[in-house]
Amino acid sequence: NAGVMQNPRHLVRRRGQEARLRCSPMKGHSHVYWYRQLPEEGLKFMVYLQKENIIDESGMPKERFSAEFPKEGPSILRIQQVVRGDSAAYFCASSLGTASNEKLFFGSGTQLSVL
Amino acid sequence: GQSLEQPSEVTAVEGAIVQINCTYQTSGFYGLSWYQQHDGGAPTFLSYNALDGLEETGRFSSFLSRSDSYGYLLLQELQMKDSASYFCALPTNAGKSTFGDGTTLTVKP
Numbered sequence: 084n085a086g087v088m089q090n091p092r093h094l095v096r097r098r099g100q101e102a103r104l105r106c107s108p109m110k111g112h113s114h115v116y117w118y119r120q121l122p123e124e125g126l127k128f129m130v131y132l133q134k135e136n137i138i139d140e141s142g143m144p145k146e147r148f149s150a151e152f153p154k155e156g157p158s159i160l161r162i163q164q165v166v167r168g169d170s171a172a173y174f175c176a177s178s179l180g181t182a183s184n185e186k187l188f189f190g191s192g193t194q195l196s197v198l
Numbered sequence: 199g200q201s202l203e204q205p206s207e208v209t210a211v212e213g214a215i216v217q218i219n220c221t222y223q224t225s226g227f228y229g230l231s232w233y234q235q236h237d238g239g240a241p242t243f244l245s246y247n248a249l250d251g252l253e254e255t256g257r258f259s260s261f262l263s264r265s266d267s268y269g270y271l272l273l274q275e276l277q278m279k280d281s282a283s284y285f286c287a288l289p290t291n292a293g294k295s296t297f298g299d300g301t302t303l304t305v306k307p
Contacts, residue, residue: 087240114293123206125285125297126241139294172238181293183228186243194238 085110088157089175089190096165097198104160104193108177115158116187117143117150120172132158165197200224200288202298209304210276218271218301220286230262230269231287231295241285244271273303281305 088107096102108115113133118126128142132152143150147165152158162169172194176187202222210216222230229248233241247253247262247269259272273280283300 116293116295118297120238123299125299128294128296131293139292141294174241176241178293181291183289183291184246184248185289186246187233187241187295189240189242191240192238 087175087177087188087190089193091193092191093194093196095196095198098166099164102162102165102169102195102197104162104173104175104195105157106160106175106177106190107157108175109188112177112179112188114178114181115152116176116178117158117160118174118176120174120192126174129160162195165195167197170195170197200296202286202288202296204284204286204298204301206299207302207304209306211306212276212278214276215272215274216276216303218273218284218286218303220269220271220298222267222269222286222288222298224267224288224296226290227264228289228291230260231289232260232271233285233287233297235283235285235300237282244284246289276305278305278307 117129130143130150131139147163149161172192174192176189178185204220231246232244235241245260252261257274262269285300287295287297289295
């Protein structure tokens with residue numbers, strides 16, 4: 084009965100490289116969300132996806148960032164040409180539905196460090 | 199838009215009671231949630247209030263006053279393991295939640 088699985092836990096990239104972060108939602112969950120967290124700050128919404136669809140990407144930067152949730156396989160958050168300011172913890176969450184009382188189940192996050 | 203305000207830090211002693219406040223602004227209210235996060239790990243859901251009043255779950259309770267745009271998380275019989283960050287959040291009916299910046303609770307012996 085695995086929870087939300089994220090990998091890698093830690094990712095180090097040099098400026099200009101690409102970062103790929105993966106997230107497998109809880110079994111039975113079809114709603115996936117990506118959040119970014121800077122030290123001493125809250126979780127900032129980036130994007131909400133369902134299988135093969137981006138539902139809400141209002142929190143995602145327009146350039147260099149993209150997300151997908153294919154029919155098969157995990158959700159991927161992709162950051163191209165990373166810069167130092169991209170260093171943060173990236174959390175994925177999933178839910179069974181979208182009602183306001185639905186719990187979000189979070190993964191353990193990917194800590195991205197850009198050198 | 200949506201915004202939430204909560205104190206950045208709270209300190210209390212083991213066995214005591216502590217209250218973490220949260221005020222919010224939103225154009226559409228669907229409830230107030232609380233999450234706990236230990237040492238930058240996975241946030242975990244604690245509670246949800248949609249109606250005014252107190253919801254109790256063991257040592258933790260959460261209160262909501264919609265007219266005051268205010269809620270709080272009450273932790274009783276504090277234990278050392280309760281040292282963590284606590285976030286209030288505004289969920290929507292479209293999946294997305296907006297989180298406050300969190301309150302770091304330090305429990306001292």
